[in-house]
Amino acid sequence: MKFLIVDDSYDDRLVTRRYLSQEFGQNIDIKQACAPDEALELLAQETFDCILLDLHYGSSNGYSLLESIKGKDGELPTAVVVMTGSGSEEAAVSSLKLGAHDYITKSSLNGAVLRKVVEYALNCYNLRQELKTRQEDLERINQELNHKDKLKTNFVASASHELRTPVAAMLGLLEMLEGTELDAQQSQLVTDLRACSDSLLLTVDDIIDLARVEAGIMETRPYPFHLVDEIQESLRPLRVLARDKKLILESHIPDEMSPWRMGDRRRIRQILNNLVGNAIKYTERGRVDVKVEESNNNHVIFSVSDTGIGISEKDRKRIFEPFFQADQHDETGKSSGLGLTTCVNLIKALNGELTVESEPGEGSTFQFSIPLPSIQPPAVKCPDFVKKKANKNEHLHVLLAEDNTIISNVLQAQLEKANYTVYVAHDGAEALEILKREHVDVILMDCQMPNVDGYEATRIIRQELELKLPVIALTADAFQSQRERCLECGMDDILVKPLSANELDEYLTNIRLK
Ligand code: ADP
Numbered sequence: 001m002k003f004l005i006v007d008d009s010y011d012d013r014l015v016t017r018r019y020l021s022q023e024f025g026q027n028i029d030i031k032q033a034c035a036p037d038e039a040l041e042l043l044a045q046e047t048f049d050c051i052l053l054d055l056h057y058g059s060s061n062g063y064s065l066l067e068s069i070k071g072k073d074g075e076l077p078t079a080v081v082v083m084t085g086s087g088s089e090e091a092a093v094s095s096l097k098l099g100a101h102d103y104i105t106k107s108s109l110n111g112a113v114l115r116k117v118v119e120y121a122l123n124c125y126n127l128r129q130e131l132k133t134r135q136e137d138l139e140r141i142n143q144e145l146n147h148k149d150k151l152k153t154n155f156v157a158s159a160s161h162e163l164r165t166p167v168a169a170m171l172g173l174l175e176m177l178e179g180t181e182l183d184a185q186q187s188q189l190v191t192d193l194r195a196c197s198d199s200l201l202l203t204v205d206d207i208i209d210l211a212r213v214e215a216g217i218m219e220t221r222p223y224p225f226h227l228v229d230e231i232q233e234s235l236r237p238l239r240v241l242a243r244d245k246k247l248i249l250e251s252h253i254p255d256e257m258s259p260w261r262m263g264d265r266r267r268i269r270q271i272l273n274n275l276v277g278n279a280i281k282y283t284e285r286g287r288v289d290v291k292v293e294e295s296n297n298n299h300v301i302f303s304v305s306d307t308g309i310g311i312s313e314k315d316r317k318r319i320f321e322p323f324f325q326a327d328q329h330d331e332t333g334k335s336s337g338l339g340l341t342t343c344v345n346l347i348k349a350l351n352g353e354l355t356v357e358s359e360p361g362e363g364s365t366f367q368f369s370i371p372l373p374s375i376q377p378p379a380v381k382c383p384d385f386v387k388k389k390a391n392k393n394e395h396l397h398v399l400l401a402e403d404n405t406i407i408s409n410v411l412q413a414q415l416e417k418a419n420y421t422v423y424v425a426h427d428g429a430e431a432l433e434i435l436k437r438e439h440v441d442v443i444l445m446d447c448q449m450p451n452v453d454g455y456e457a458t459r460i461i462r463q464e465l466e467l468k469l470p471v472i473a474l475t476a477d478a479f480q481s482q483r484e485r486c487l488e489c490g491m492d493d494i495l496v497k498p499l500s501a502n503e504l505d506e507y508l509t510n511i512r513l514k
Helices: 010-024 036-045 062-069 089-097 111-178 184-214 227-244 265-281 339-349 405-417 428-437 454-464 480-488 501-510
Strands: 002-006 029-033 050-054 079-084 102-105 223-226 248-252 260-263 287-294 299-306 354-359 363-371 397-401 421-425 442-446 471-475 493-496
Touching (some): 002 010, 010 050, 010 111, 036 062, 050 111, 062 089, 079 111, 111 184, 184 339, 227 260, 260 265, 265 363, 339 363, 405 421, 405 501, 428 442, 428 454, 454 471, 454 480
Parallel strands (some): 002 050, 248 287, 442 471
16 A cells, blocks of 8 residues: 655654554555645555645745646545644534545544544445446436437437338328229229328337337427318218228217317327227227317317227226237237327327226216316418418419429329429429529428428528528428428428328418418
């Protein structure tokens, strides 16, 4: 063990040295310094296990040594015991604040006390070192986790894009196919294919949502919407399923309920789709009822009841877990066990809670209440745009910038069928070229494209070309972060793929050009 005694008194150094040898054996290495400067020189050449430091010198003091050897992290590089004269407790406390590990008054110095103090200082030093290592480990783990979180978030964003884009293309192609002449068998095949694609899109959305929740990035997007229309729209495809199973599907919405609300209509639709879809899936006979009621504090209560197989008490505790499926059923093969988990997460993101009541053999009722403040009907559907022309029959020139050929073909066909003039660009650079040549009223801009992407192209349109025409993002990812990014670079709104021909036409009809 190596000690450094720093003291300007020869006698004190001698006494300290003697007690150290007596307590720690003859094999210890003891160096001495008469002043802090000398100690610094020694410390620059070698390391010590413990410094015994007198505080008072002629022109300097021991604090300066503590200050000089302290590391950037405020820690001393070795155990330090401060030696003070009697009555100097205050000085001792100051040195402890500077990082010294213990102190001893010279008047009470003897072998046993010195041993105790040195051992305590060494322990204290070792513990602080261990703490420091642990803190560094924690810091590193934290950084790794943040990095992984970021990777995960990026993965979710790109998975969302990569998975939804081809499904969007498939749905568009099917819509085009439906518009052609088909015999009865082909028509049935297309209908079935469409049902499969719809359910694939739902599952993809559920998986993406689960990943979003795990990555802590579940987002909602409040927007003015017509609650009654939205519910009827959500139920439309489900009515077909109910009819196929000869079930009655009814909605109950009080007439006096104010229909215009501020909320995330897409999320509400997703929740109803899952709950009503389940109610139909797990009911063989009877009915499914969707009830909507006004509640306190701008809340709306949604209940979905069925007269189906019900859920046992044991299963009720687990149905909200990811991938849980009660073992008794689902011959449809359409289950992923994710639907209710998604509902729980979405409802939570909308500041509500999902509850269930059920009687096996009698049926189930799923209920949630979320804040949906009632609002005045919006004057125009796209309030961001200033009203001017846009008569439905007026010939609108649309620039479509989309790198996925299938999607751009589908959109082009949909638009041309609805009488729009369409210019197609396969990346942002091509879009900018077309803008220089042609008169364009509105741009539908994909975000991720090669060469110049949609964000950069929009920035150039706004800042360099100084054009004010509406630029609408076309994206497979409809979440707040994406929306903010689009608005930040100068786009006016975002449209989420897949889009039916009707949705697209209705949207463009509602755009009032500057
Ligand atoms: P799944 O894809 O299996 O329907 P969900 O998460 O939507 O996944 O539901 C989980 C389980 O909860 C289902 O497998 C089913 O056992 C049960 N369940 C959900 N809704 C109902 C319902 N309305 N009636 C009976 N059982 C239901």
